[in-house]
Amino acid sequence: MRFFIELSYNGKNFHGWQVQKKVNTIEGQLEYCFSKLLKTPINIIGASRTDTGVHAKQMFAHFDYENQIHDNFLYKLNIFLPHSIKVNSIFPVKNYAHARFNATSRTYKYFLTCEKNPFYRDICWYYFYSLDIKKMNQAAKILMDYKDFSSFCKKNSSSNNNICHIYQSYWSFKKNIFCFTIEANRFLRSMVRSIIGTILDVGRKKIDIDEFNEIIKLKKKYHYSSSIVPACGLFLTNIIYPEDIFYEKKFEK
The missing domain is CATH 3.30.70.660 (Pseudouridine synthase I, catalytic domain, C-terminal subdomain)
Structure with missing residues (x-):
């Protein structure tokens, strides 16, 4: 199944959205926390690649996961994530939906x-x-x-x-x-x-x-x-x- 993530973040302490070696990024933090909680490697695809220090009041990303996401997962996730990142919602979408390419x-x-x-x-x-x-x-x-x-x-x-x-x-x-x-x-x-x-x-x-x-x-x-x-x-x-x-x-x- 494919899921969309709606999130917001303060980008001050991050080297942008995209995963990079040896630096702290939004995508990197999300992949780490999702993978730990879901006990399987999770690849996150974002709607946009914000630069170092840029913030987001609304960002979307997607990931694939074989099982259902339980209602209490979001609560646990936000406890696990850094204070400067908040996931506001997670919801299933059509399998062809793409956070980046489908954005109009x-x-x-x-x-x-x-x-x-x-x-x-x-x-x-x-x-x-x-x-x-x-x-x-x-x-x-x-x-x-x-x-x-x-x-x-x-x-x-x-x-x-x-x-x-x-x-x-x-x-x-x-x-x-x-x-x-x-x-x-x-x-x-x-x-x-x-x-x-x-x-x-x-x-x-x-x-x-x-x-x-x-x-x-x-x-x-x-x-x-x-x-x-x-x-x-x-x-x-x-x-x-x-x-x-x-x-x-x-x-x-």
Whole structure:
């Protein structure tokens, strides 16, 4: 049987999602805890490969297991997992369902503040320049006119496909917090943080809208590489799937 996992995590102390040798990762912790509790090797496949320090309010992953998952398993699992990871639900899905390839959209939010606050330092970036949110929203809207985001792709990325369909992209401001929201069918490695950094240069009038357009059109990897922002303010917040991959029953806590 195939099962989906819905989880959330604080990524501060993790080297990203994907399993790597000799470093602590979200996927590695999940595989270890699931394998120990279910007494068989479990391979976890995530919906997205978040970078080092990036958080998730909603992440999905899948795994295969021959037996039923009992209702009290989730309770035991969350006791066993590190405090910074919480599995919110586990539920069976159709056998063809894939956490990564069946996702139709992913939404990220990035939080930053121009007011120093020590209690925000792990979840919000302190950015001390004044910003023009009107110009930032002009730049954010322009993103939806393009499909090729090679300019915001990491130089050593192995991806041969830099085409992404952006469904929404905008900035909001509330209680001294700037929030950037972006939704797309897929994202390239560090693409969101590179886009944000470049839009912030528009917001502080370091570059203008025409220059922002030109950066995208050039399609050069990390053409404006100095603008990538820290991971601490970035959250994966929502992933959408087609309804036909799900059954009704869930195991939640």
